[in-house]
Amino acid sequence: MSDFFQEQLQALRAQSLHRKLREVGTAQGPEIEIVGQQLVNFSSNDYLGLANDPLLREAAIAGVAEFGVGAGASRLISGTQSPHLRLEAALAKWKGTQAALCFGSGYAAAVGTLPALVGKQDVVVLDKLCHASLIDGARLSGATIRVFPHNHLGKLESHLDWARRERPEARVLVVTEAVFSMNGDRAPLRALIGLKKRFGAMLLLDEAHSIGVIGANGRGLAAEENLTREIDVQMGTLSKALGVSGGYICGSRTLIEWLVNRARSFIFSTAPPPALAVAAHAAVEFLASEAGEQRRQKLWARVAVLRQCMAEHCAACLSTREKGSAIHPLVIGDEQAALNLSRMLQHEGFLVPAIRYPTVPRDEARLRITVTAAHDEKQIRRLAEAISRHRAELTPIAA
Numbered sequence: 347m348s349d350f351f352q353e354q355l356q357a358l359r360a361q362s363l364h365r366k367l368r369e370v371g372t373a374q375g376p377e378i379e380i381v382g383q384q385l386v387n388f389s390s391n392d393y394l395g396l397a398n399d400p401l402l403r404e405a406a407i408a409g410v411a412e413f414g415v416g417a418g419a420s421r422l423i424s425g426t427q428s429p430h431l432r433l434e435a436a437l438a439k440w441k442g443t444q445a446a447l448c449f450g451s452g453y454a455a456a457v458g459t460l461p462a463l464v465g466k467q468d469v470v471v472l473d474k475l476c477h478a479s480l481i482d483g484a485r486l487s488g489a490t491i492r493v494f495p496h497n498h499l500g501k502l503e504s505h506l507d508w509a510r511r512e513r514p515e516a517r518v519l520v521v522t523e524a525v526f527s528m529n530g531d532r533a534p535l536r537a538l539i540g541l542k543k544r545f546g547a548m549l550l551l552d553e554a555h556s557i558g559v560i561g562a563n564g565r566g567l568a569a570e571e572n573l574t575r576e577i578d579v580q581m582g583t584l585s586k587a588l589g590v591s592g593g594y595i596c597g598s599r600t601l602i603e604w605l606v607n608r609a610r611s612f613i614f615s616t617a618p619p620p621a622l623a624v625a626a627h628a629a630v631e632f633l634a635s636e637a638g639e640q641r642r643q644k645l646w647a648r649v650a651v652l653r654q655c656m657a658e659h660c661a662a663c664l665s666t667r668e669k670g671s672a673i674h675p676l677v678i679g680d681e682q683a684a685l686n687l688s689r690m691l692q693h694e695g696f697l698v699p700a701i702r703y704p705t706v707p708r709d710e711a712r713l714r715i716t717v718t719a720a721h722d723e724k725q726i727r728r729l730a731e732a733i734s735r736h737r738a739e740l741t742p743i744a745a
């Protein structure tokens with residue numbers, strides 16, 4: 347057995363697709379230490395710098411002092427402690443939905459929710475660039491899966507048309523992301539809603555990279571476009587801009603009651619530590635506050651600095667698509683070339699990970715730069731300069 351896996355690992359190395367873990371000896375932040383080297387961190391989804399913020403640290407500590415560490419059982423057995431319910435009430439209020447339900451992670455939210463909504467007789471239609479958790483949830487549901495090219499409304503329409511003709515009885519679920527994790531661009535939400543309504547489908551919107559970052563009070567893309575009421579299932583994570591850990595679903599009271607009864611990753615997993623719910627609740631309150639608004643403005647100012655520096659140093663490197671997010675891909679193509687560039691940047695003191703297959707399609711390897719509110723302008727300028735010195739490695743991409 348071990349021979350087989352060793353051969354496969356060797357094959358991964360030969361294709362520059364092998365991955366390994368790197369130890370970080372510090373808290374998350376704009377600078378971290380990896381195996382003895384201090385690096386400016388452009389790899390994190392901690393967009394607002396909350397992961398190590400005193401406000402959240404103190405909330406978590408107070409949570410531990412009152413509720414201890416473990417939750418002891420699943421939510422339905424005896425693990426529903428007051429912090430979970432308070433967090434869910436706060437999430438629902440903030441997102442403007444009737445109810446909310448938290449999961450151990452965003453991944454668990456996806457693989458629990460999709461199979462609760464659709465089954466073997468049904469149809470799931472996904473954007474090609476949907477996150478692995480959504481794909482896995484769709485597969486686990488046993489529903490027929492149709493995939494449309496990224497943000498391609500015409501192909502989505504023809505899938506919906508097919509579903510309605512061939513499966514008139516089926517429930518049809520459209521699944522997409524508000525801001526795409528590896529591209530940084532946004533979904534055409536209003537048009538998607540028009541289509542899902544026309545064909546009587548449900549819509550699940552994953553706001554993992556928009557929540558906390560976009561919209562009034564950081565409530566996400568649906569809120570920014572005033573479309574909250576039109577979305578059946580709003581998914582997101584507490585692990586990125588909110589700086590903590592866990593996933594959530596927001597929606598109607600009926601939806602949440604159904605998930606409590608049917609989402610297996612909720613039912614058959616121990617409740618998240620109550621102290622994390624206390625910390626996530628503090629994060630939600632922060633996002634809705636004046637201080638939260640200022641932090642978001644700081645993030646957008648940093649994003650503008652990166653875009654401006656890249657325009658000065660390497661105009662062809664960044665596409666213009668992703669200017670509405672904190673995620674900036676530098677598409678390289680070749681896996682080894684992306685790794686080489688990432689290594690050169692690390693040598694100069696920057697952590698910018700090379701993202702490769704299967705996270706992105708083959709031969710679309712890229713560096714993924716994420717800017718956070720915690721970076722200072724100088725760090726961003728130095729990164730842009732370093733990238734421009736290695737620009738020969740970069741393939742210009744179409745805007």
Ligand SMILES: *Cc1c(COP(=O)(O)O)cnc(C)c1O
Pocket residue numbers: 451452453454456477479523527552554555583584585591592593
């Ligand atoms: C990170 C991510 C998830 C999973 O969330 P976790 O809390 O990290 O498990 C789901 N969807 C998208 C689009 C993501 O980027």
